[in-house]
Amino acid sequence: MLDFHAVEVMSETDKQIYKYVVKNVEKVKTMGVRELADETHTSTATIVRFYKGIGAQSFENFKREISILYRGPYLMNKDREIKDIEINIRRFQMAKFDQLIDAFRRLIQAHEYIVFLGVGNSGEIAKYGARFFSNVGYYATAITDPDYPPILRGLSKHLIIVISESGETFSVIKKVKTLKEHNSKIVLLTNFSSSTLTSLADLTINYHCTHVAVPHSFNLTSAIPVIYIIERVGYELYNMDKRILEAI
Structure with a gap:
């Protein structure tokens, strides 16, 4: 793809x-x-x-x-949108998904620094994720420029949360490979269960959305599921340690 x-x-x-x-x-x-x-x-x-x-x-x-x-312009219709939402709701209610969220939470709590990484639309989600985590007491930053100078010190203390709908963005793959070489842990949030980034990640949480791309535009695939995943683990962090906000 x-x-x-x-x-x-x-x-x-x-x-x-x-x-x-x-x-x-x-x-x-x-x-x-x-x-x-x-x-x-x-x-x-x-x-x-x-x-x-x-x-x-x-x-x-x-x-x-x-x-x-590009056989012709393609946009989602209401029935397809609702079907995607229903698929994700069922997935998010499964015990396996709860286990993934718990593993995600434990990785966050085990690291001193949290960095979201994404470009394009995923970069905007990365910025939202960093702000949301900071709001619940876990300070995070976002890298949205693939040419941003790499972090090279103390990377074993960094958890990198990668947002990539396809898991195949070349500039992100290149950045993640560098981070892996310096012992960073990688969590991937993606629409596809098999990709280059999946093979590099320590933990992958995938969702389901119909891929939408139309002529003369960029990716229009829904971001609702990945936003839910970010918020879900954020709420879990808050519920596990309310004392962080109470002390501010």
């Missing part, structure tokens, strides 16, 4: 390629790499970097995925 979160943090050149592609899907389906480079006034190396940056394994794979995604 192509990761359109990556488009949000790409260079202006790559964004121009993306805009050209979604406006000319039928034409691009018959092109080679050189032809697309000529049409977008870039190089073949730039085209290769672009399609790999959004998760395509090859140019043919990229064209196939694009043609599937």
Whole structure:
């Protein structure tokens, strides 16, 4: 699956390629790499970097995925939205989910520093998560710039909470690999149970939402479930240690 979160943090050149592609899907389906480079006034190396940056394994794979995604504008309807909500409600009521939340809570309490990490839409959720945790007495910060200088000292004391709908955002994967090399623990909140980031995480909590991407736009997949997960563990932290707020 192509990761359109990556488009949000790409260079202006790559964004121009993306805009050209979604406006000319039928034409691009018959092109080679050189032809697309000529049409977008870039190089073949730039085209290769672009399609790999959004998760395509090859140019043919990229064209196939694009043609599937952009057969026409697609937006959620009420029935699909309600079905997604019902699926998540059932999942959130399971004992297995309670165990995941408990494991998440214990990891938070075992670390001195909490850092949320995400880019694009996920970056905005990361900022919300950091503020929410701080509100319940567990100070947290958010990194939303993939080029932000990495934390390299005391990382064994850091818990990194990664927000990634697809689990395949290249810039986030690169950052997480660096953090793992320095012994940080990683918690991943994601829409997919199998991804590159899943393989790197110490704990993964996944939810279910229909992936929505429309032409000339970015990812429109609902963020309701991941917000619930953040708030749920925040409430658990508060209920476990009310004394923190009472002492302020």
